[in-house]
Amino acid sequence: MPYATNNGVRIHYEVFGGGPPLFLYAGAGYEWDLWKLAGYLDRLKGFQLIINDPRGFGRSDRPRTLADYRIRNQVQDVLTVMDDLRVSSAAFWGHSDGAWVGFALADAHPSRLKALIAAGGAVGPPESTEREDLAKFVHNNGLGFLNGVFEKSLGKKLPVWYTRRRPRRDPEIFGLQMRAWVPWMKEAWNVLPGIKVPTLIITGDKEDPTGLNKKMARVIPDARCVVLRGVSS
Numbered sequence: 001m002p003y004a005t006n007n008g009v010r011i012h013y014e015v016f017g018g019g020p021p022l023f024l025y026a027g028a029g030y031e032w033d034l035w036k037l038a039g040y041l042d043r044l045k046g047f048q049l050i051i052n053d054p055r056g057f058g059r060s061d062r063p064r065t066l067a068d069y070r071i072r073n074q075v076q077d078v079l080t081v082m083d084d085l086r087v088s089s090a091a092f093w094g095h096s097d098g099a100w101v102g103f104a105l106a107d108a109h110p111s112r113l114k115a116l117i118a119a120g121g122a123v124g125p126p127e128s129t130e131r132e133d134l135a136k137f138v139h140n141n142g143l144g145f146l147n148g149v150f151e152k153s154l155g156k157k158l159p160v161w162y163t164r165r166r167p168r169r170d171p172e173i174f175g176l177q178m179r180a181w182v183p184w185m186k187e188a189w190n191v192l193p194g195i196k197v198p199t200l201i202i203t204g205d206k207e208d209p210t211g212l213n214k215k216m217a218r219v220i221p222d223a224r225c226v227v228l229r230g231v232s233s
Contacts, residue, residue: 004084012059027096031058069180135178204231
């Protein structure tokens with residue numbers, strides 16, 4: 001079971017297949033095998049798939065301070081895993097919060113990315129309180145709702161190995177990430193125009209009825225937005 005260590009925090013990762021490297025990064029609260037469950041490993045033959053457990057979840061370490069979950073640390077987690085594998089540059093596919101990691105990575109370290117795919121990662125207006133509101137909801141209600149969200153997206157029940165046979169998700173850590181990324185979110189619309197990495201933004205029309213993803217694609221110089229009809233995530 002491979003790990004890479006970033007400033008004392010161990011990041012668990014898995015590697016599948018061979019070919020051009022493609023880093024897959026899941027959203028907040030999910031672990032590496034989300035990609036397996038959704039069928040990506042079967043459909044992305046011909047790539048070297050690099051998939052991590054984001055810090056705080058799965059088998060990665062769970063530091064306990066707000067600073068530990070700043071987006072710059074998760075960007076460095078990606079680079080640390082790539083360095084551990086001696087991968088100088090890779091394509092990156094981020095889902096939800098994982099897409100934000102991709103945007104921040106493309107901004108800070110463009111030479112490490114060949115291309116960026118951002119799915120379900122719309123950035124709201126700077127005044128949005130959505131992340132703080134979600135942190136409060138999870139504090140009061142726990143993280144059980146995430147399985148329901150993904151079941152709705154997948155269109156079937158999640159298997160027992162995914163819902164039960166895994167390290168328990170920690171609502172406190174989820175809340176830390178929600179709050180820790182707020183400063184980046186407030187500046188994101190100033191960051192996006194500087195991204196030079198070829199970028200594909202994917203969204204569902206039910207997920208983004210106001211067209212934020214299209215707007216993001218317009219401000220990123222080399223970006224395209226694909227809208228999937230009848231899809232919520």
